[in-house]
Amino acid sequence: MSPTAPHPAPAPHGTHGSPEGDRLVGRSVRRREDPRLLTGRGRFVDDIALPGMLHAQFVRSTVAHARIAELDLDGIREVPGVVAVFDAADLGLADIAARLDRPLHEFVPTDMPILARDRVRYVGEPLAIVVARDAYAAEDGIEAAKVRYDILPPVVSDTAALAPGAPLVHDAAARNTLVDVAMFATEGIDDVFAAAPCVVEVHTTTGRQNALPLETRGAVAAWDAKEDQLVLHTCTQTPHQVRTVAAACLGLDERAVRVVVPDMGGGFGQKCVVGREEIAAAAAALRLGRPVKWIEDRKDALTASFLAREQRYDVRAAFAADGTILALDADVVCDMGAYSCYPFTAGIEPLMASAEMPSVYKVPAYRVRGRAVTTNKAPTAPYRGVSRPQYVMVVERLMERAARELGIDAVEIRRRNVITEFPYTGVNNITYDPGSYLESLDLCAKVLHDEGWYAAKEQAAAEGRHLGIGYSCFSERTGYGSTAFAARKMQVVPGFDISEVRMDTTGALTVTTGTQNHGQSHETTMAQIVADELHVDLGKVRIHQGDTERITYGWGTFASRSIVVGGSAVQRAAAKLGAKLVALGAHLMDAKPEDAELGAGCVRLRAEPERTVSYERIAEAAYLRSNLLPDGIEPGLSATASFDVFDDGTFSNATHGVVVELHEGTGRVEILRYVCVEDCGVAVNPQVVEGQCRGGIAQGIAGALFEQITYDAQGEPSATSFMDYKVPTAWEIPDVAIHHLETPCLFTTTGAKGAGEGGTIGAPAAVLNAVNDALAPTGVELDSTPITPETVQRALESRP
């Protein structure tokens, strides 16, 4: 296996396509989304303005935990411009209920009310919706709310939540535990630890973060009297799931709800769960008979939207003297905040960590306990990577710690442990499809050697400077199908996707997919797949997403599923349409279907390829001259196909190598070099894959070094603006050198694996390891993130 050749030259925007043989998959085709987004003609949810539209904001709890003694909204109604205000009793909505099919000792069901009824569980929890003539007046209205609280003691950390006698966030959840699973207790694992020559431990915490799409959440809801239907424009990664919840909460038939997704300014997981505010806005619109818009402001986005990432790991690993890992024993606690999110539940993080922690290594014995605890903080949602940034960091720390104890090189110890023979079924009962774990590691180390960073490190040490080199080696399961999600025992099981490909009378193609682009370039990459399948110009293909009336069904975009599952559904539907085109084309040439095949924009005879009939002529027959159709072929040209993954998905993999310098005096961690060797199988559009890598790495670095939402002892969030929540800029995020390896996926026609999350997964581990390498002379080792300047400075000062 070797790095792929340099990418072919990019093709321009969709006007030129690929004639037959000149495949578009694998080429950095220019993005078809770009022209509108570059000219200000994108249409995001806040760009929607409907006649008579009103604007909503929310009265939110100012305390972390309390019974609501009195909610007096009368003053709000007096505020100029305010049209209405509703609390939970006024709207009478059903709660959002996320469930796992697990016994009570493993999963405690809790519901999330749309508006708090009698009790608030975090600062920012919505109590009432204020609807006004404009957003200014709505905010004026909020100021006039009078709320009297009977304060309850808040639970503001996972350790406090689990402490004996802790106050309960939900009365039903003893010890504040929503999920508690013990898995994979390999027989004899305690004996392995007892006998092992080397046992290392890592105790890690990771900070609470915000996925932080630049576009905050928002919705515009309106009743369409002609269609007898609620139209909910909302920026969601999962439109059909929002429809299901909206219908359930509002008591409507699902038919009577249409969810439409405009352009989206990012999501990263925060928008793949159903938000209570979008449902409340819809309820207000129904009550008032007028369109209602809600746009979350940044303060609410930072404090009251879905947060992420806060976890604790207490893990030990046993190693043989030669560095071979013998056993892994882990206790994982995830601080999920106040509520379970729909559809994933609070199980999303502990179940991911528990199922997949052995990572890219041949771990023969494994035991894990995974817990989700509830606290008086804003609830969490999956965020790009979902537990993998954390457990990869833990496992990579274990590797480096064992390497240090055993006197083995940090790269070498990984070489001795990575999976090299595929398919490999792990101790966690997951079967890993072929990847380039060893090859990516070797190439990444070679690049840093060849670029002279090891020599630079020695030189720096001689000058009293602190350079360090760190790695992370990891995989990323992509294309989770329904069996994988069912294994998590979700009651609502995501997985498949459905696509329709339709040709019009001019031969142009309309393609639907249930995936939901929010920056991933699906309008381009999915079109590349269809254009190749049907041998048409890219300009003939238009991808449509994000409208539950137009899209048969889908599970949206999360878990790096889109190109694997959605891309395969698109390809299958196109192939099915291709078969109909062949049958019709053959008939128009008085030939048998088996004697014909698809050519460039035409059907041709295999034996006489110069005899062709164009798609336009076939389409004309299918629609405008159906008298020409043979018996048994229906008019029209469309095909629908679905795709699901019935095995363990497909694993992308990568190695990241990072060089840092620690600055004495300020404790600043400067990233001098970042190298990523990635393998996502066949890259449908290499430039897009590189974009996913770079953006993911930037978010991983953000978590490793900068971002953290903290709370004081009363549960008051301390980060309420970008002045307190440090989102890294171009100063902090380095350029990233990307090298590609290509181990094709065996079950996708394109050979593509998912590529959405790897960057975020690998970056924290590599950065932390590099910092620890630079700190080696001090004897201090850091295991937690964010790595603050203060921590680094103290460590530097502690050296002998």
Place this chain on the structure above:
Amino acid sequence: MTDTSSRENHLLITLDVNGEQHEILVEPRRTLVDVLRHDLGLTGTHVGCEHGICGACTVLADGKPVRACLMFAAQAEGTALRTVESLGDGCGGLGDLQQSFTEHHALQCGFCTPGFLMLAEGFLAECPDPEPDEIREVVAANLCRCTGYQPIAEAIGHCAARRLKEK
């Protein structure tokens, strides 16, 4: 209830946006970005934080990048404003800066993009031959959550180089 649309609390102002004059009645507290987006329908300028950090609302005022969320519309009277809608080749196609952005995949979701475009447009007008570090510093003025910034810096550098070559 008093009627907020009563004109007493409002100011009649004239804004010069993309070469067009707009006479509008606004509340004194109404921000420039809200007027551009919701009163004038120029929704290309976006709102990311409303406190001047993210830069998604960056527009040009007399050629200089400003945060339209930090200005009241009334403060913008008498300045020549330019928004992302003014960029382009004049025939609905992409201008050279926009072209450079798409070539370098300098946008993914595209939400921060108009802010970066106006920031770069103002910067390149003032500094047509920038050093890489100067570009990096300017790019650091705004937030992007998708790209990791590298392609944005590359796109701006490439556009500058192309302009110099064509001079």
